[in-house]
Amino acid sequence: MIYIVIPCYNEQEVLQDSCRQLLGITETLGEEARLLFVDDGSSDQTWAVIRSLSEAHNEVLGLRLSHNVGHQRALWAGMEAAVELADAVISIDADLQDDIEVIPRMARDFREGADIVYGVRKGRREDSWFKRQTAQGFYRMMGAMGCQTVYNHADFRLLGKRALRALLSFPERNLFLRGLVPTLGFTERIEYYDRKPREAGTSKYPLTKMLSLALDGVTSFSVRPLRLISVTGLLFVLVALGACVWALVTYIESRSVPGWASLFISLWFVGGVLLCALGVTGEYISKIYTEVKRRPHYFLRERAGDWTHPI
Ligand code: UDP
Numbered sequence: 227m228i229y230i231v232i233p234c235y236n237e238q239e240v241l242q243d244s245c246r247q248l249l250g251i252t253e254t255l256g257e258e259a260r261l262l263f264v265d266d267g268s269s270d271q272t273w274a275v276i277r278s279l280s281e282a283h284n285e286v287l288g289l290r291l292s293h294n295v296g297h298q299r300a301l302w303a304g305m306e307a308a309v310e311l312a313d314a315v316i317s318i319d320a321d322l323q324d325d326i327e328v329i330p331r332m333a334r335d336f337r338e339g340a341d342i343v344y345g346v347r348k349g350r351r352e353d354s355w356f357k358r359q360t361a362q363g364f365y366r367m368m369g370a371m372g373c374q375t376v377y378n379h380a381d382f383r384l385l386g387k388r389a390l391r392a393l394l395s396f397p398e399r400n401l402f403l404r405g406l407v408p409t410l411g412f413t414e415r416i417e418y419y420d421r422k423p424r425e426a427g428t429s430k431y432p433l434t435k436m437l438s439l440a441l442d443g444v445t446s447f448s449v450r451p452l453r454l455i456s457v458t459g460l461l462f463v464l465v466a467l468g469a470c471v472w473a474l475v476t477y478i479e480s481r482s483v484p485g486w487a488s489l490f491i492s493l494w495f496v497g498g499v500l501l502c503a504l505g506v507t508g509e510y511i512s513k514i515y516t517e518v519k520r521r522p523h524y525f526l527r528e529r530a531g532d533w534t535h536p537i
């Protein structure tokens with residue numbers, strides 16, 4: 227049984243068509259499949275459309291959230307609802323920009339033993355220049371900040387039951403699924419596809435939401451920004467030492483205005499010491515921060531032997 231989870235926020239223009247296309251593809255799967263539409267607090271007719279679709283098709287289910295909680299949490303809600311019912315869950319955007327022909331390939335990979343299948347777009351030719359630059363900058367910055375992501379993979383992926391249970395055991399509140407999924411391990415595969423432009427409606431990811439997602443990604447996966455403070459502090463202290471020498475030389479040669487050397491030195495020195503102190507505090511905060519996340523230490527892949535009567 228495969229569940230396809232589709233988060234929807236004000237998607238009334240595309241839903242009918244997306245549902246029709248998805249039903250078409252699931253018929254060819256060979257497995258039983260369900261479509262689970264999650265209405266993320268839409269203010270348009272999205273929920274009415276989902277309800278009528280679920281009345282018309284037995285395979286269509288709906289879930290309506292109390293208000294708009296954002297793409298990542300809407301996905302989470304859908305996955306939580308599906309985890310005990312499904313053998314695998316595929317997440318895909320409502321606008322079907324991602325190629326649904328990949329779904330049978332994902333299902334095949336799953337049958338062949340993959341726990342996680344990432345849908346990865348081949349390029350970004352159809353994106354606007356701005357979206358392309360910001361998106362690529364985003365992946366690069368994430369990498370530099372120490373958060374591992376799969377390049378050009380968004381949230382089009384298959385998760386087998388085992389991986390899904392592992393993912394749902396993360397207790398954190400700041401969800402950045404693209405960063406969490408690669409930490410699960412298990413058996414991974416990648417399927418490449420060309421991404422299409424949106425068929426109807428407008429993007430529900432304005433720049434503000436993209437920035438907030440990026441910020442969530444960095445701050446929930448990396449303490450590097452805190453460490454950068456320490457490093458900058460140390461650099462400042464080093465500069466202060468150099469400046470000391472220079473200021474003293476100028477002072478001795480009596481080329482400086484009275485009071486300049488002492489002011490100059492203390493400015494850099496105090497700045498450096500302050501940043502170092504902040505950095506040390508940051509180190510402790512980073513420890514607290516990794517502790518409070520209470521992330522699981524490991525995930526079991528499988529077991530062998532008869533475990534009903536352990537020795
Ligand atoms: N979405 C959501 N809640 C939000 C914003 C977006 O559930 O607050 C859904 C949206 O309905 C779509 C998916 O997230 O199914 C991706 O959004 P969109 O296609 O607008 O993003 P883009 O492709 O422009 O990056």
Ligand code: MG
Binds near residue numbers: 321429
């Ligand atoms: Mg889209």
